[in-house]
Amino acid sequence: MMYKRINGKIQAYLIDFDLASLADRDSHNLDRTGTMPFMALELLHSVAPGHAPVLHAYAHDAEAVCWVVLWLGVQYTDGSRARHSFEDWEMVDAVTCYKNKFYIIFDLHQHLFTEPNKLLQKPIWKLLANFRKHFMQKLSPEGEVPIPNIDEWMAECDKEIQAQVSCIS
Amino acid sequence: MWNWWYDRHGAIQTSGFNFAKDLPRLLILLFAWQRFTEADWGIVPLGHPGQTFTCDNDVEVTLVEDKPLVHRPYGIIGRGTTVLRVTSTCDRFKNIPLVVKFSHPQESRISETEILDTIQKVAGNNQDIVNHILYYIAKKSTDYSTSHIRERLKLNTEGARKLTIVVFEQLGDISGLSGTDMWAVAYHVDRCGYFFLHIHTVISLTQQRSRQSRPLGDRHPTPGHKSLQHDV
Numbered sequence: 001m002m003y004k005r006i007n008g009k010i011q012a013y014l015i016d017f018d019l020a021s022l023a024d025r026d027s028h029n030l031d032r033t034g035t036m037p038f039m040a041l042e043l044l045h046s047v048a049p050g051h052a053p054v055l056h057a058y059a060h061d062a063e064a065v066c067w068v069v070l071w072l073g074v075q076y077t078d079g080s081r082a083r084h085s086f087e088d089w090e091m092v093d094a095v096t097c098y099k100n101k102f103y104i105i106f107d108l109h110q111h112l113f114t115e116p117n118k119l120l121q122k123p124i125w126k127l128l129a130n131f132r133k134h135f136m137q138k139l140s141p142e143g144e145v146p147i148p149n150i151d152e153w154m155a156e157c158d159k160e161i162q163a164q165v166s167c168i169s
Numbered sequence: 170m171w172n173w174w175y176d177r178h179g180a181i182q183t184s185g186f187n188f189a190k191d192l193p194r195l196l197i198l199l200f201a202w203q204r205f206t207e208a209d210w211g212i213v214p215l216g217h218p219g220q221t222f223t224c225d226n227d228v229e230v231t232l233v234e235d236k237p238l239v240h241r242p243y244g245i246i247g248r249g250t251t252v253l254r255v256t257s258t259c260d261r262f263k264n265i266p267l268v269v270k271f272s273h274p275q276e277s278r279i280s281e282t283e284i285l286d287t288i289q290k291v292a293g294n295n296q297d298i299v300n301h302i303l304y305y306i307a308k309k310s311t312d313y314s315t316s317h318i319r320e321r322l323k324l325n326t327e328g329a330r331k332l333t334i335v336v337f338e339q340l341g342d343i344s345g346l347s348g349t350d351m352w353a354v355a356y357h358v359d360r361c362g363y364f365f366l367h368i369h370t371v372i373s374l375t376q377q378r379s380r381q382s383r384p385l386g387d388r389h390p391t392p393g394h395k396s397l398q399h400d401v
Contacts, residue, residue: 001354001355002340002341002343003340003341003343003346003354004338004340010354010357011300011301012301012353012356012358012361013301013302013303013340013358014301014302014303014358014361014362015303015340016281017284017285018272018280018281018333020281021278021279021284022279022284022287058363058365062359062362062363065355065358065362068355069355072343072344072351073347073351077347078345079344079345081344114347116348119348119352120348120351120352150359150363151360154356154360154363157356158352158356161349161352165349
């Protein structure tokens, strides 16, 4: 994810399509690609020995976006890393990263967002809890898991953030 | 004495020989090494500051510096992506900050430029996609592949990596953003990713039907958004 400012407005870009694949062709990639600290819980979980492989889906990317915002929101102020709260997600194996990230969802109030990012705190906590809940449902053996409407989750989150902005201004 | 060759693919070890007992073999080896060019040593003669190269579409770019804009890769094996600043004398790109991306993806993968071409073709004028995808400015084909040495040595070439060079416009790093600006990025890319879901669905409908037994997860389209398929 990168950005460009056009007439003062932020325009976001998705980059690195060398890591993407086309859905109508079987992937020949021999490795699981992703940046470990931001990978979806389900993908990290699937890497552990004895676990079935999981097909990469849109929900995993949407969840990864939330992990990125949490990472930046808690640790960064004005472009520099002010805290090192999530060091135990870096330079560890996938299973350890999965465990550390899984448990942090219960413990998010210990990692508050920095002042400039405060307005993202509650919506991101909520989104991550939603993703975790959906993942837990998939893990349980009880029947078909409904497909989450992530677009709706994000739109709701956007509304909450915009409401906070109008309160401040 | 054992010789090792390392590249982005991995390591190759030769069988050993005792140079005390077989001195001529050592001398031949040393003479062979003496005659090695940079390319024979596996050094790609690209990436020096001030160096100019012409891309496949005739766009000429010059490397500004050899300081990478993204962190240096941790090991020798793997993609080893390096991003460097470049400039172009081409009128269209003269005033745009540019970067070149050197990387070594696996040869068997679809290239980044082919994926971007496909996206451009199927995205039409869907603003949620076209405004948030960075199309490449130029690419340069190369023949530097880790398969060459393995083919010569009759080793398995599965997972071979090839150097790819692609020029893009330089963008900003999101770690410098905060608050609503950071959220804008997350929301835009998520919307963009969401519409990919539908592109994927359109492209691969037959494929998905034949893959019913595989864990498709949430790649299935949600009924409320089926009309979007007409847009892509």
